[in-house]
Amino acid sequence: MSTLTVDNVTKTYGDVVALDSVSFEIEDEFVVLLGESGAGKSTMLRCVNGLTHPTEGEIRLNGDPINGSRSDIGMIFQQHNLVDGVSAYMNALTGSLDRTSTVSSLLQQQNKETKERALEALQTVGLLEESHQRTSQMSGGQQQRVGIARALVQDPALLLADEPVASLDPSSAESVMDYLKKAASVHEVTALVSLHQVNIAAYFGERFIGLRDGEILFDVSPEKLTPGLVDDLYGNVETVGLATDNSDNSTVDTSDGTRYDTETGSDGTDEVDVIGRQVES
Amino acid sequence: MSSQSSDSRLRDLLQYFGLASVGDSSVEKKLTDLRRRKTVRRLYAGLGIVIAAIVFNASLNAVGFSLTELFAQIPQFTEALGEYFPPTTYYGIPFIDFMQYWNFIIAENLFAASQITIAIAIAGTILGLPGALLFGIMASERVVPYPFNFVFRATMSLIRAIPALVWVLILIPLGGVTPFTATLAIMIDTTGYLGRLFTDELEEIADGPIEGIQSTGANKSQIVSFGMLSQVFRQFIAWIAFDLEHNVRVAIGLGLIGAGGLGLELDIQRKTFHYTEMMACILLVVLLAGSVELLSQRVRSYLRDDDEVEETGILEAIITAPKKIITATAGRRER
Numbered sequence: 001m002s003t004l005t006v007d008n009v010t011k012t013y014g015d016v017v018a019l020d021s022v023s024f025e026i027e028d029e030f031v032v033l034l035g036e037s038g039a040g041k042s043t044m045l046r047c048v049n050g051l052t053h054p055t056e057g058e059i060r061l062n063g064d065p066i067n068g069s070r071s072d073i074g075m076i077f078q079q080h081n082l083v084d085g086v087s088a089y090m091n092a093l094t095g096s097l098d099r100t101s102t103v104s105s106l107l108q109q110q111n112k113e114t115k116e117r118a119l120e121a122l123q124t125v126g127l128l129e130e131s132h133q134r135t136s137q138m139s140g141g142q143q144q145r146v147g148i149a150r151a152l153v154q155d156p157a158l159l160l161a162d163e164p165v166a167s168l169d170p171s172s173a174e175s176v177m178d179y180l181k182k183a184a185s186v187h188e189v190t191a192l193v194s195l196h197q198v199n200i201a202a203y204f205g206e207r208f209i210g211l212r213d214g215e216i217l218f219d220v221s222p223e224k225l226t227p228g229l230v231d232d233l234y235g236n237v238e239t240v241g242l243a244t245d246n247s248d249n250s251t252v253d254t255s256d257g258t259r260y261d262t263e264t265g266s267d268g269t270d271e272v273d274v275i276g277r278q279v280e281s
Numbered sequence: 282m283s284s285q286s287s288d289s290r291l292r293d294l295l296q297y298f299g300l301a302s303v304g305d306s307s308v309e310k311k312l313t314d315l316r317r318r319k320t321v322r323r324l325y326a327g328l329g330i331v332i333a334a335i336v337f338n339a340s341l342n343a344v345g346f347s348l349t350e351l352f353a354q355i356p357q358f359t360e361a362l363g364e365y366f367p368p369t370t371y372y373g374i375p376f377i378d379f380m381q382y383w384n385f386i387i388a389e390n391l392f393a394a395s396q397i398t399i400a401i402a403i404a405g406t407i408l409g410l411p412g413a414l415l416f417g418i419m420a421s422e423r424v425v426p427y428p429f430n431f432v433f434r435a436t437m438s439l440i441r442a443i444p445a446l447v448w449v450l451i452l453i454p455l456g457g458v459t460p461f462t463a464t465l466a467i468m469i470d471t472t473g474y475l476g477r478l479f480t481d482e483l484e485e486i487a488d489g490p491i492e493g494i495q496s497t498g499a500n501k502s503q504i505v506s507f508g509m510l511s512q513v514f515r516q517f518i519a520w521i522a523f524d525l526e527h528n529v530r531v532a533i534g535l536g537l538i539g540a541g542g543l544g545l546e547l548d549i550q551r552k553t554f555h556y557t558e559m560m561a562c563i564l565l566v567v568l569l570a571g572s573v574e575l576l577s578q579r580v581r582s583y584l585r586d587d588d589e590v591e592e593t594g595i596l597e598a599i600i601t602a603p604k605k606i607i608t609a610t611a612g613r614r615e616r
Contacts (some may be wrong), residue, residue, distance in 0.1 A: 051496060069499075077492070081490050081493030083494070083512075084511075084512070085515060086511065094494060094499070102500065105507075134362065
């Protein structure tokens with residue numbers, strides 16, 4: 001149970017307004033931030049994480065104002081931002097730094113629960129067997145999953161992810177998103193994830209916030225995420241509507257296992273307007 | 282007629298240097314402009330050459346450089362060469378008499394002297410390491426904010442401004458002209474020299490991992506160790522190997538002024554005009570410095586390459602043990 005309140009947040013860099021009076025509140029949801037590059041998604045996440053501070057307004061987690069990086073907010077970065085030279089296990093352990101003194105963290109003298117917690121987190125992201133491997137030897141998708149494990153070891157109340165799958169191939173992207181969603185639901189945390197890929201967003205998101213030029217353009221539930229809204233957000237981009245165009249074609253090629261492709265099949269009648277939303281049949 | 286032709290020649294010349302216009306069109310004006318720029322560049326280049334020549338000449342005069350003396354001394358040098366490289370015949374073929382070197386090396390126990398030199402380098406490097414780490418890290422702007430990091434930077438600059446040879450002279454009251462003093466001098470030299478290499482390496486690190494660690498709510502010293510030092514750990518080990526190699530050379534130099542080891546033997550033979558023995562020492566110096574360099578190169582290339590280093594044959598046996606030590610030290614895990 002956690003509530004993130006973003007209250008009238010404005011962030012300017014010199015003359016550039018990155019965020020303009022943004023307000024929203026999320027509670028135990030898997031929320032996706034959508035928007036063009038430069039729309040303010042990263043700035044939003046960095047403000048919530050405490051890596052940077054809003055020029056005006058306030059961000060609160062369970063009523064408690066956020067003034068700096070803290071361990072109950074886990075962050076997953078696009079570029080992983082892991083410690084390269086050491087094992088996945090060591091990287092997961094860095095999630096416990098806040099609870100460990102400098103000396104004991106350097107000597108790896110964390111207590112048994114912390115160590116087990118790190119391994120459990122790696123198990124959650126499906127990397128228990130690989131946990132001794134150096135992260136620099138891992139694939140992009142695996143590294144990102146180590147990033148998720150690190151965030152989980154922090155025992156967060158809020159999970160943030162800044163374009164976690166932007167540099168991954170479709171299949172790795174999907175598996176990373178799967179693990180991210182699983183992590184969020186297993187640990188019952190609120191998640192705020194920025195994404196570029198509308199299809200992935202539509203498949204995984206429980207609520208969508210669209211940012212444009214630092215302002216909120218829409219804040220909707222999955223049923224209301226229509227191609228029209230997406231067009232408003234990105235302008236008229238042909239490729240974004242791809243999945244919808246395919247939706248009335250029941251023989252969509254899914255041999256590569258991209259489940260977020262629309263596959264409404266024969267009973268896909270009233271869901272046609274919803275992008276990439278898989279319908280349980 | 283003749284005055285007319287000299288006039289036109291002068292105009293050609295002025296045009297060539299861009300001092301007279303070649304025409305009125307914009308292309309011709311630009312051509313004149315480009316020629317004038319070229320003339321200015323030529324003048325500066327000429328001035329530079331003249332200044333360099335003057336400084337060079339003054340330097341030669343200052344050091345008393347004289348080709349005449351060089352030629353006058355050639356017979357003496359040839360004679361010394363004969364002693365440096367004593368001739369003998371193997372199976373009738375004239376060659377250098379290596380046995381003379383070998384006998385001297387054994388008689389004077391030069392291998393023990395080499396050990397002293399290596400010991401000075403190793404002890405000095407390890408003793409200087411904590412200082413180098415402290416100063417190297419504290420001098421980085423990312424760790425200590427701008428004006429304050431300069432205290433550490435300046436201290437290292439001061440240390441480097443004084444060569445190790447001079448540090449020994451300064452420290453003589455502490456320990457006399459001995460290997461002990463040489464070790465202390467190398468310790469100080471390492472703090473300034475290796476510390477500076479560490480600082481430079483720290484300037485290159487990426488922001489990502491620092492933010493990654495910061496986002497977990499880690500404190501400042503944890504951010505420094507996990508976010509920053511973790512990025513340069515292997516480079517640091519490589520620089521330590523490089524500095525050890527450097528310190529072996531310094532230790533030989535320190536021996537020359539009497540601080541023991543191979544350098545001291547070399548100096549004794551020079552002072553007593555035993556040129557053959559002196560060359561024996563020099564050959565050992567080459568061997569010593571060469572093998573340390575080879576080893577340090579090996580360590581560094583292994584650390585810098587992510588791929589496995591290829592080893593074959595006899596080398597493998599020699600390489601495997603140190604590799605395992607490095608693997609364990611640098612925290613690299615076997616796949």
